[in-house]
Amino acid sequence: MNTNDNNDREKKKKKEQVNIREMTIDDLAPVFHLGEKLFTPESSPNLYRTWDEYEVVDAFRDNAEFCLAAESEEEEIIGFILGTTIEKRRSSWKYGYLIWLGVDEKYQDKGVASRLFNHFRNLMITEGVRMLLVDTEANNLSAIGFFEKMGFEKPKKHVYLSLNLDSERPSGKE
Numbered sequence: 001m002n003t004n005d006n007n008d009r010e011k012k013k014k015k016e017q018v019n020i021r022e023m024t025i026d027d028l029a030p031v032f033h034l035g036e037k038l039f040t041p042e043s044s045p046n047l048y049r050t051w052d053e054y055e056v057v058d059a060f061r062d063n064a065e066f067c068l069a070a071e072s073e074e075e076e077i078i079g080f081i082l083g084t085t086i087e088k089r090r091s092s093w094k095y096g097y098l099i100w101l102g103v104d105e106k107y108q109d110k111g112v113a114s115r116l117f118n119h120f121r122n123l124m125i126t127e128g129v130r131m132l133l134v135d136t137e138a139n140n141l142s143a144i145g146f147f148e149k150m151g152f153e154k155p156k157k158h159v160y161l162s163l164n165l166d167s168e169r170p171s172g173k174e
């Protein structure tokens with residue numbers, strides 16, 4: 001990040017009044033639409049997950065208690081976390097996985113994600129989780145900066161490869 005970016009971020013900073021709460025069924029559509037603005041194919045072209053309505057619906061169906069919404073004073077959804085827990089065979093450790101985290105661009109740099117994350121972290125501790133996991137693309141510097149600030153460390157590089165099978169498709173098929 002360069003000095004101009006830093007200055008812009010400093011100027012925007014003003015802590016926001018925000019209510020962090022569990023998501024309800026009425027939040028599914030607003031969360032989905034907010035995610036559509038944040039997780040575009042351009043912003044995460046190679047991520048193995050893609051943002052679609054099933055990401056929200058499935059996370060809510062499986063783990064509603066780990067799906068959090070951040071609400072503005074005007075009761076608008078301005079951020080969210082979708083998470084889950086993972087238990088591995090032959091391991092006594094329980095893991096928490098933060099699947100998606102997003103804050104409306106208008107409200108970024110005002111501590112909204114920090115508040116969401118702290119709430120999520122406390123939930124995970126209560127749940128007996130011993131380690132939290134997150135992943136993001138290597139060029140998502142705001143997310144990496146955020147996660148580092150929250151105490152995540154030792155980023156490991158994953159390599160994604162792709163094999164284009166398009167030329168082997170029968171011709172004329174869309």
Ligand SMILES: CC(C)(COP(=O)(O)OP(=O)(O)OC[C@H]1O[C@@H](n2cnc3c(N)ncnc32)[C@H](O)[C@@H]1OP(=O)(O)O)[C@@H](O)C(=O)NCCC(=O)NCCS
Pocket residue numbers: 001038099100101102103104107108109110111112113114115135136140141142143144145146147149
């Ligand atoms: C990453 C994201 C959630 C951060 O949300 P936010 O509400 O702006 O974060 P906060 O204001 O709580 O920031 C807390 C800390 O994170 C770090 N941080 C946040 N934005 C940053 C940026 N653009 N660059 C570097 N560090 C950043 C800073 O250390 C900041 O602490 P500071 O305020 O003392 O400087 C937000 O940028 C976002 O929604 N990005 C798009 C979606 C995404 O990439 N999600 C993560 C992968 S699922």
